[in-house]
Amino acid sequence: MARSPTGPKGTKGKNTSGRGQRDLTVKVKTARGRKLSSTLWLQRQLNDPYVKRAQAEGMRGxxxxxxxxxxxxYRFLVPGARVVDLGCAPGGWCQVAVPRVNALGEKSGKKVGYILGIDLQEVEPVPGCELHVLDFMEDGADDQVKAWLGGKADVVMSDMAAASSGHKQTDHLRIMALCEAAAHFAFDVLEEGGTFVAKVLAGGAEGDLQKLLKQKFTKVANFKPGASRQDSSEKFVVAQGFRG
Incomplete structure (x- = not known):
């Protein structure tokens, strides 16, 4: 935990209750060769409470x-659930899922879940998860995943985003295309009654995906968590009750 600039011992104006204190905002000077946008991004990162919380709690972002x-x-990560995390790098979603599905069997009397993370790149091991390098859009990827699972999944989740082109409309279409591909993959590997969760971007093209999900699931909701920056157009679609 960070100490105040004056050190751990008593100083003038000491306030052990925490009232009357305020967090100091970190300001970043624009360095030579660094764009203003990069400087503002770095400053936002350094002052982001969720970034600080992740560092303090050992989460990967x-x-x-x-x-x-x-x-x-929405309560879909329950003990015993079999979960597939698409595009799982750097592994933060897997970290959250491990205790919730009881992947390590630490909750006595509860079913033990299973988490399978796949990505195009190798991911540092996450205790309680099985991680593989795989392109989920390759032919036969769904069969490979079901083989690793030993059956079908209860949850397919995705926080994937396509590489940015710098053109807002193009990036939106790319991300939505990736999300639709993830949805079709979920249709192939989900157990009846299963859940699909994915990041989408507001902007028009998500309408077709919503219609498709409403045909395949009994309940479809959209949610913007507090951890999602307010100036971001991202939200999360939660589709539950897969019709099979």
Missing amino acids: RAAYKILETDDK
Whole structure:
């Protein structure tokens, strides 16, 4: 835990209750060769409470709290659930899922869940998860995943985003295309009654995905967790009750 600039011992104006104190905002000077946009991004990161929380709690990024808050509301990561995390790098969503599905069997008397994370790149091991390098859009990827699971999944979740082109409309279409591909993959591997959770961007193209999900699931909701920055157009679609 960070100490105040004056050190751990008593100083003038000491206030042990925490009242009357305020967090100091970190300001970043624009360095030579660094764009203003990069400087503002770095300053926002250094002052982001979710980034600080992730560092303090050993999570692999602020995105972990997006799935944590989403699950707090919709309750799909339950003990015994078999979960597939698409595009799982750096592993924050897997970290959240491990205790919730009881992947390590630490909750006595509860079913033991299973978490399978796949990504195009290798991911540092997460205790309680099985991680593989796999392109989920390759032919036969759904069969490979079901083989690793030993059956079908209860949850398919995705926080994937396509590489940015710098053109807002193009990036939106790319991300939605990736999300639709993830949805079709989920249709192939989900157990009846299962859940699909994915990041989408507001902007028009998500309408077709919503219609498709409403045909395949009994309940479809949209949620913007507190961990998602307010100036971001991202939200999360939660589709529950897969019709099979």
